[in-house]
Amino acid sequence: xxxxxxxxTDGWRxxxxxxxxxxxxRLCAQAIAQYLLSTEQAHKGVVIGYDTRFASAxxxxxxxxxxxxxxxxxxxxxxxxxxxxxxxxxxxxxxAGGIVITASHNPGSWSGFKYKTAEGASAPEDVVSVIEExxxxxxxxxxxxxxINEASKxxxxxxxxxxxxxxxxxxxxxxxxxxRKAGLTIAVDSMHGAGGGYFKTLLEGNSTLVSEIKSDPxxxxxxxxxxxxxxxxxxxxxxxxxxxxxxxGLATDGDADRLGIIDENGLxxxxxxxxxxxxxxxxxxxxxxxxxxxxxxxxNMLNRLGELYSVPVFETSVGFKYVSPVMQREKALIGGEESxxxxxxxxxxxxxxxxxxxxxxxxxxxxxxxxxxxxxxxxAKVGEHFYCRRDIHFVQETRSDIxxxxxxxxxxxxxxxxxxxxxTEDGFRFVLVDxxxxxxxxxxxxxxxxxxxxxxxxxxxxxxxxxxxxLAGV
Numbered sequence: 001x002x003x004x005x006x007x008x009t010d011g012w013r014x015x016x017x018x019x020x021x022x023x024x025x026r027l028c029a030q031a032i033a034q035y036l037l038s039t040e041q042a043h044k045g046v047v048i049g050y051d052t053r054f055a056s057a058x059x060x061x062x063x064x065x066x067x068x069x070x071x072x073x074x075x076x077x078x079x080x081x082x083x084x085x086x087x088x089x090x091x092x093x094x095x096a097g098g099i100v101i102t103a104s105h106n107p108g109s110w111s112g113f114k115y116k117t118a119e120g121a122s123a124p125e126d127v128v129s130v131i132e133e134x135x136x137x138x139x140x141x142x143x144x145x146x147x148i149n150e151a152s153k154x155x156x157x158x159x160x161x162x163x164x165x166x167x168x169x170x171x172x173x174x175x176x177x178x179x180r181k182a183g184l185t186i187a188v189d190s191m192h193g194a195g196g197g198y199f200k201t202l203l204e205g206n207s208t209l210v211s212e213i214k215s216d217p218x219x220x221x222x223x224x225x226x227x228x229x230x231x232x233x234x235x236x237x238x239x240x241x242x243x244x245x246x247x248x249g250l251a252t253d254g255d256a257d258r259l260g261i262i263d264e265n266g267l268x269x270x271x272x273x274x275x276x277x278x279x280x281x282x283x284x285x286x287x288x289x290x291x292x293x294x295x296x297x298x299x300n301m302l303n304r305l306g307e308l309y310s311v312p313v314f315e316t317s318v319g320f321k322y323v324s325p326v327m328q329r330e331k332a333l334i335g336g337e338e339s340x341x342x343x344x345x346x347x348x349x350x351x352x353x354x355x356x357x358x359x360x361x362x363x364x365x366x367x368x369x370x371x372x373x374x375x376x377x378x379x380a381k382v383g384e385h386f387y388c389r390r391d392i393h394f395v396q397e398t399r400s401d402i403x404x405x406x407x408x409x410x411x412x413x414x415x416x417x418x419x420x421x422x423x424t425e426d427g428f429r430f431v432l433v434d435x436x437x438x439x440x441x442x443x444x445x446x447x448x449x450x451x452x453x454x455x456x457x458x459x460x461x462x463x464x465x466x467x468x469x470x471l472a473g474v
Contacts, residue, residue, distance in 0.1 A: 009319030009444030082256030120348030195256030229260025290333030
């Protein structure tokens with residue numbers, strides 16, 4: 001067993017059969033059990049769910065056997081489910097926490113182990129640190145297990161359907177009947193992940209039509225590098241939107257906690273635009289007020305919306321484990337990040353790609369606008385902003401050189417625009433006097449260097465990305 005299990009921006013992920021093994025999953029589950037026992041909350045039980053990846057159900061059952069073996073009750077999903085469904089189940093069942101076997105948007109050869117707190121949120125840094133310490137100290141002979149059948153007989157395990165309670169929650173948060181009656185034609189790409197069938201089930205029964213592609217589970221995620229709802233992976237959805245004349249295309253990632261959007265012309269609406277549109281939906285069309293929480297990789301359009309509607313905007317490092325605590329502390333209206341993950345007040349303080357998609361549909365239904373028209377309206381309020389991200393694979397041995405290059409970088413301007421400040425809290429961010437910015441940071445879940453930029457034109461954004469790559473030396 002490896003002793004170097006580290007939780008990234010959201011859980012631990014690794015290659016199946018390499019590091020992600022049954023032995024290491026037992027180790028993680030044992031650490032969760034010991035952590036909960038130390039908090040005196042273990043009597044509330046643990047919710048366990050899993051995605052559509054290879055052997056996810058088996059890894060989930062293995063986790064259940066360890067949790068039950070430590071005398072803690074388990075609520076085990078009866079099928080593959082989206083991560084937000086598991087997060088809500090934790091809150092709905094008033095459990096002590098939750099485990100999700102998922103690698104989210106990573107390639108099909110990966111799996112992962114996410115831990116959710118009693119609030120259904122990503123575990124914060126202090127909790128993650130304790131769990132990692134327990135993992136490092138745990139010996140294989142100290143892992144307790146109890147077979148599924150025995151756990152069930154002893155009342156320590158209950159097989160559950162988490163979907164009905166989740167649907168009731170969604171109906172409380174969004175006017176589904178308005179969407180059903182709006183006569184929208186919607187294209188949906190579930191990317192062969194756990195979100196398959198959800199939009200159709202929630203919206204069927206009236207004049208709105210939902211047409212699905214890739215709704216069947218497939219752990220190989222054919223036709224894409226990974227089940228991440230970004231432009232390069234959504235060409236088939238784009239074509240489907242145009243073929244059926246849909247007003248919008250919605251895509252969810254492998255565990256449906258992220259959302260991607262294709263407009264009525266088959267064009268990708270980037271995640272920063274989507275986040276700003278969702279914030280505008282709540283502020284302008286639902287007339288709600290509350291704080292906005294954004295990571296450093298998201299758009300300055302949110303800051304402008306905060307000014308226009310007199311609401312505070314808080315900025316965090318990348319990862320919902322940083323966003324969630326601020327959302328809870330500030331009772332925030334919305335929280336989100338560049339990856340396409342958005343969370344909402346009144347729900348769990350966690351990403352929910354399904355709820356985000358439904359909010360976007362309600363925006364279309366209540367305004368009668370197309371996505372292009374909504375975006376034009378947004379830009380009329382906050383000005384045009386453009387964004388792009390570049391992902392670069394790197395050899396691990398060059399990591400220190402990249403860090404050194406970025407630490408030494410001290411340009412007075414980028415692409416002819418003067419530098420306002422350089423920030424190093426999470427990666428290396430260069431903020432320019434015109435509001436544009438460049439960020440270079442390592443992915444917290446994959447061996448990737450990510451370069452992000454937002455600017456006043458697509459040309460400026462591409463120039464900033466080139467400069468970021470040059471500065472990093474990759």
